[in-house]
Amino acid sequence: MSILRYAWRELAFRRSRSLIAILSSAVAVLAAVLLTALAASYARAVRAPIETVGADVIVQINGDIPPKLEGLVFPHPNALVPTAAVAAIRAMEGVISLTRAVYMWELAPDHYQSILGIDDSEAGLGSLASRLIDGKALRAGDQAVLLDSDFAAKQNLKTGASIGVGGTKFPVLGIVDAARGGKVVRADVYMPLAPAQVLSAAAPMVQALYPFGRDDANLLLVKVDRQHLEGVVDKVAMLLGKKGIVSSELSFREALSGVLFLSQRMGLIVAAVIGAFAAAFVFRATASAIQERRRELAVLQAIGWSWRHIRQQVLLENAMLAIAGVALGILLAVAIAGLLGHISVTLDLPWDLSSTPHFIPEATLNRTQTVTVPIGIPWQAAAIAAGGSLFVGLAAAVLLLTSAPQPWSLLHSE
Amino acid sequence: MTETAIQVDGVKKHYGALEVLRGVSFSVPAGSFSAIIGKSGSGKSTLLGVVSGLEKADAGRVVVQGHDLSSLDEAGMADLRRRAIGFVFQGFNLIPSLSALENTLLPTFFDKATPVAARHRRAVGLLAQVGLGDRMHHRPSELSGGEQQRVAMARALVNEPSILLADEPTGNLDVETGAAILELLLDMSRAHATTLVVVTHDPDIAAKADTIIEMKDGRIQHDVA
Numbered sequence: 221m222s223i224l225r226y227a228w229r230e231l232a233f234r235r236s237r238s239l240i241a242i243l244s245s246a247v248a249v250l251a252a253v254l255l256t257a258l259a260a261s262y263a264r265a266v267r268a269p270i271e272t273v274g275a276d277v278i279v280q281i282n283g284d285i286p287p288k289l290e291g292l293v294f295p296h297p298n299a300l301v302p303t304a305a306v307a308a309i310r311a312m313e314g315v316i317s318l319t320r321a322v323y324m325w326e327l328a329p330d331h332y333q334s335i336l337g338i339d340d341s342e343a344g345l346g347s348l349a350s351r352l353i354d355g356k357a358l359r360a361g362d363q364a365v366l367l368d369s370d371f372a373a374k375q376n377l378k379t380g381a382s383i384g385v386g387g388t389k390f391p392v393l394g395i396v397d398a399a400r401g402g403k404v405v406r407a408d409v410y411m412p413l414a415p416a417q418v419l420s421a422a423a424p425m426v427q428a429l430y431p432f433g434r435d436d437a438n439l440l441l442v443k444v445d446r447q448h449l450e451g452v453v454d455k456v457a458m459l460l461g462k463k464g465i466v467s468s469e470l471s472f473r474e475a476l477s478g479v480l481f482l483s484q485r486m487g488l489i490v491a492a493v494i495g496a497f498a499a500a501f502v503f504r505a506t507a508s509a510i511q512e513r514r515r516e517l518a519v520l521q522a523i524g525w526s527w528r529h530i531r532q533q534v535l536l537e538n539a540m541l542a543i544a545g546v547a548l549g550i551l552l553a554v555a556i557a558g559l560l561g562h563i564s565v566t567l568d569l570p571w572d573l574s575s576t577p578h579f580i581p582e583a584t585l586n587r588t589q590t591v592t593v594p595i596g597i598p599w600q601a602a603a604i605a606a607g608g609s610l611f612v613g614l615a616a617a618v619l620l621l622t623s624a625p626q627p628w629s630l631l632h633s634e
Numbered sequence: 635m636t637e638t639a640i641q642v643d644g645v646k647k648h649y650g651a652l653e654v655l656r657g658v659s660f661s662v663p664a665g666s667f668s669a670i671i672g673k674s675g676s677g678k679s680t681l682l683g684v685v686s687g688l689e690k691a692d693a694g695r696v697v698v699q700g701h702d703l704s705s706l707d708e709a710g711m712a713d714l715r716r717r718a719i720g721f722v723f724q725g726f727n728l729i730p731s732l733s734a735l736e737n738t739l740l741p742t743f744f745d746k747a748t749p750v751a752a753r754h755r756r757a758v759g760l761l762a763q764v765g766l767g768d769r770m771h772h773r774p775s776e777l778s779g780g781e782q783q784r785v786a787m788a789r790a791l792v793n794e795p796s797i798l799l800a801d802e803p804t805g806n807l808d809v810e811t812g813a814a815i816l817e818l819l820l821d822m823s824r825a826h827a828t829t830l831v832v833v834t835h836d837p838d839i840a841a842k843a844d845t846i847i848e849m850k851d852g853r854i855q856h857d858v859a
Contacts, residue, residue: 223743226732233731519727522688523741523789524716526709624708626690628683631723632801 227537234509238541241505245545245613246552248498249605252491253553256601258563259488261593265565266472268591274347274405275319275441276449279309279456280465284429289327292335292386292423297465298323298438300430305459309440312455314448319344320437321405322416324423326385333371335385336407337416344441348396348410355379355394360412364393371408385409386419405441413437444468495605499612506538506616518627527624534617542613546606553602557595566590637664638697639797639829640685645694647680647852654680656852657694662845664796667823667830669840672849678833681849682801685831686719687711699796716741720790720828722819724802726782728774734761734785735770741793753792760788763825764818780811787819791826798823800832804839816842 231238270276283299294300310318321344322337338344340360348366349357358366365385367377372395377383381392390411398406417434420426432438444452449468457466510517520530640662647655654677662668672678683689684696687703696703699718706714720741721727728737738757745753761770764784766777774782783803790798803819804812816839823830832839840846848856 226736226740226743229731229736515727516729518688519729520740521712522686522715522721522723522727524712524719524793525740525744526712528709529712529744626688628680628686628689631688631721631725631727632679632683 223533223536227533227540230537231540234512237505237509241502241538241541241613242545242548244498244501244505245542245609246548248491248495249546249549249602249609250552250556251494252605252608253550253597253602254556255488255491256598257553257557257595260598261563261595262565265563265591265593267469268593269472270467270469274342276444276446276468277440277442277453277456278465278467279440279442279460280438280467281460282463282465286425286428288425291328291425292324292326292419293425294420294429294432294438295323295325299463300432301437301440303436306437306440308459309442309452309456312452314445314452316443316445317341318443319441320413321439321441322413322420322437323405323407323439324386324416324420324426333385333408334406335409335411335416335419336405337411337413337419338405339413342443345410345412348398351396351398352394353397355392358393358410358412360414362393362412363390363415364411365390366394366396366410367392368406368408368410369395369397383409385411386423388415388419390415405439495608498609502538502542502609502612503616503620506534506613507620509537510534510620514627515630518625518630521624521627522631527621530624531617531621534621535614538613538617539610542610546609549605549609550597550602554597557597560595562592562594564590564592638662639664639666639699640831641695641697642681642685643695643697645681645684645691645696647677647684647689647692654852655684655691658849658852658854659694660847660854662829662831664829665827666844667820667842668832668845668847669843670831670833670847670849671835671837671840672855673835676849677852678847678849679801682799682831682833686721686799687715716744716793718796720793720795720798722783722786722790722798722800722803724805726774726779726786726806728782728785728789730774733771733773734766734777734781734788737774737785738770738788738792741789745793756794757788757792760791761785763822764788778811779807780815783807783815784818787815787822791822791828794826796828798828798830800830802834803832804834804836812836813838 270278279301280297281299281301282297283294285296286293306318306320309315319339319341321339324335326333326335340346345358345360353369358364365383367383372378377392379392379394382389383392396410417436420432421434426432442452450470453466453468453470457464460466517530638661642661643659645655645658658681670678670681680689684691685698687706698714701714703711729740732740735757738761739753742748742753742757758770761767764787766781766784769777769781777785800819804815807815820842832843834840846856847854
């Protein structure tokens with residue numbers, strides 16, 4: 221016989237009261253964990269589209285429509301980004317890296333293709349290398365291309381073949397699977413930045429609109445320290461003016477403001493309210509149990525238990541109830557998260573980097589992105605909820621058993 | 635010279651305006667059997683509470699086994715009760731969630747000096763002595779009143795106290811069971827050489843005592859040895 225066994229006997233003996241206390245803690249923990257999990261999933265969903273292009277901020281400038289839609293053209297939202305703007309963005313506080321790119325469409329009466337020329341960096345050629353499924357990776361000095369696997373299959377092109385871009389033949393160095401998990405802007409044809417700049421500088425329908433030189437870009441992929449994200453977005457937007465398109469996870473926050481508000485702010489409020497009710501329940505259950513056991517506690521005093529021993533016993537019982545409640549709450553949260561599996565959110569992409577020109581009917585398919593994010597258990601939140609539940613249980617016992625009463629009135633015969 | 639187990643000097647106790655003990659003094663020799671008698675409301679039960687330290691005296695001095703209770707803090711008082719005093723109550727006061735054996739073991743929880751196995755053996759032995767060797771795993775709700783009081787006696791003696799305090803130990807029992815319990819209490823007390831103080835209104839119990847302390851209106855009316 222130990223105090224642990226005595227505690228267990230007491231809790232089992234007062235089954236209903238124990239069950240209420242356990243369920244109170246469990247509901248509070250369940251609410252806190254599940255609501256935090258949902259909020260975290262929505263937050264991840266908001267970041268997902270931007271993460272798929274391998275950057276925190278995408279910078280573009282709205283341009284004009286070329287006089288003729290033929291040959292190499294810049295898509296409408298991909299006007300020349302001035303060199304001074306590139307330098308200013310690179311120098312902004314919080315900017316970790318900046319990848320320059322040239323994004324083009326090549327239009328012909330019988331086919332079209334999108335071309336991305338990109339810097340040799342983590343978000344550029346580096347990310348392409350990690351998606352390579354055949355052939356060799358591109359290096360900055362190569363006069364060659366990689367093809368997207370879907371495009372290559374459609375065009376029946378393989379590694380070692382060649383493909384014409386803007387009238388120049390490029391050997392196909394390899395095939396990349398950018399669609400699945402690729403942190404890269406989708407395009408049909410990928411090449412190093414330099415040849416793309418040369419092609420753009422020589423393209424009549426580009427030059428008709430912009431004085432695009434051999435060192436210019438029309439798309440910037442910026443990696444930003446998350447703490448500075450809002451600041452960088454604001455500064456870039458101010459720098460580029462009305463025509464600037466600055467896309468980041470903040471762009472989706474607006475679109476999903478209702479859901480995010482519900483999942484984050486309301487989730488927090490609901491969890492707090494449930495937590496407060498649970499704390500009140502635990503306090504009430506402890507107070508009732510102590511009231512009910514006044515005579516029993518008096519007996520313990522009579523047979524030589526000090527008040528410290530008695531308080532330890534009640535603390536132990538409350539700790540056991542809290543631990544059981546926390547375990548049940550987390551188990552339920554894991555089970556419900558498992559049953560729900562994931563959340564799916566369909567987002568309108570705020571930037572236009574579609575590999576299919578927008579005037580092609582099927583292009584509409586690419587203007588939205590459905591993001592599926594698994595609902596994971598936020599263990600940090602679970603730990604906080606568990607700690608809170610344990611604290612409430614122990615605080616109830618401590619606060620309700622502050623000083624030893626004189627118990628004789630509960631024990632004597634007269 | 636006979637050793638004194640309990641010394642009470644000029645003890646007073648009020649409950650609001652009600653003066654329950656009005657300067658009570660007496661002593662109980664070690665190993666003796668004292669009966670405190672008196673009508674209901676005479677203060678006899680309160681006197682037992684004060685002697686046990688479960689009730690604080692407003693004035694006066696209580697010395698138990700050489701310890702002045704006024705000099706002990708709550709933990710010290712608990713320690714003294716655990717080591718030196720056993721209780722038997724009118725209402726049995728067993729813990730309903732625990733078996734007879736577990737109830738008997740309760741006072742030994744913090745006896746670090748005795749190994750767990752030895753404490754267990756002692757509790758089992760005491761339950762056998764009070765005739766409950768075959769019912770030690772029963773809960774109080776599964777035992778009769780007499781059996782519950784036997785468990786309470788085993789619990790009172792498990793720490794081998796030098797003083798046994800009993801408050802109307804037969805008050806909730808029928809005459810026959812009460813008589814049997816009293817005999818057992820006296821036998822156990824003699825066997826374990828404890829000082830026995832019994833609060834009772836039963837003259838038959840008092841008749842068996844070495845000393846009778848008769849209380850009336852908060853004072854000792856007679857102290858008969």
